[in-house]
Amino acid sequence: MILPSASPVSWLLALAAAAAYAVPAMASARLNAIGARNALLLAWLLHATTLVWGLWGGAPRFGFAPALSMTAWLVLTVYAVERQLFPQLQARWMLAALGALAVVLAVLFPGQPLHVAASAWLPLHLALGIACYGLFAAAVVHAWLMTRAERHIRQAEDPQNGIPLLTLERLTFRFVTAGFVLLTATLLAGWLFGEVLYGHAGRWDHKAVFSLLSWLTFAALLIGRSRFGWRGRIAVRMLYAGAGLLLLAYVGSRFVLEVVLGRSA
Structure with missing residues (x-):
């Protein structure tokens, strides 16, 4: 069985997003609130760029892994909004780990080309x-x-x-x-x-x-x-x-x- 492969740009964006997510996921205890927020914001933006490139950059693809990646990004968006209303909400490390896993999974399994x-x-x-x-x-x-x-x-x-x-x-x-x-x-x-x-x-x-x-x-x-x-x-x-x-x-x-x-x- 041969799985479809993602483009080099997709790999680069995905690895950058996963690395950015790894910072708040693995070093949350050593980061202050501003540092953790900025790291998560950068990862969120890179994740969004990865999703946009997967759908509109080159041959658009979609499948189970991109669907999971979009779902994780939406959850992180909800979390970012809720943090403005409830600053005491603490789920950053778990959601960062989820985002890193989802973005890597999407580049490993980019799905099938969308029919024109x-x-x-x-x-x-x-x-x-x-x-x-x-x-x-x-x-x-x-x-x-x-x-x-x-x-x-x-x-x-x-x-x-x-x-x-x-x-x-x-x-x-x-x-x-x-x-x-x-x-x-x-x-x-x-x-x-x-x-x-x-x-x-x-x-x-x-x-x-x-x-x-x-x-x-x-x-x-x-x-x-x-x-x-x-x-x-x-x-x-x-x-x-x-x-x-x-x-x-x-x-x-x-x-x-x-x-x-x-x-x-």
Whole structure:
């Protein structure tokens, strides 16, 4: 099996972004707040440049790894905005490590070339899907912070991130709700306009099945929270389950096609 190779420019940009991410990830304890913020900002900009080059520099490609890279970049964008509102939010080292891993993975597996004859609406549909991934990934990060804070409170320890537990919970479900709206729009667009977007009507494949299961899981979570007050472990576990199913829907199916089977579709 021969995997597609990225261009030298993509490699250069990806390695620069990964090196910039490594600074706050590995030396967060030795950096002051301004130094860590500037290092993460530089990595974020290099990551964005890598994504832009992958889509518009030379032959545009897309696949499971670029999708993960875009998702990581969106999560880092959300984190940067939230840090302005909640300066005590502490997840820099974890997100920097995630960004470094995602950008290297995208250059190792750049995906398949995008068809020139594809519908002009296809980029919008892909953007909806990636934005959906980003929002649910942000919800997962907040759920992890919420679980960590709850554990520290039970053990009578300093929660470290300094954000009240109820605030973290509220932020988590705001991301879940926004992600659910985008997921619904993405699925409806795929089923109603599949022939225009992909040249064939909506069909029941692995991606469709996992996407629908994910949608049902998130719908049950939001209904359970609204009507029965679900929170804590049961809500977090359902969030993780829905996010896992959604990850399998596109990223999982594309990984099997591109890497395991070596096919483009």
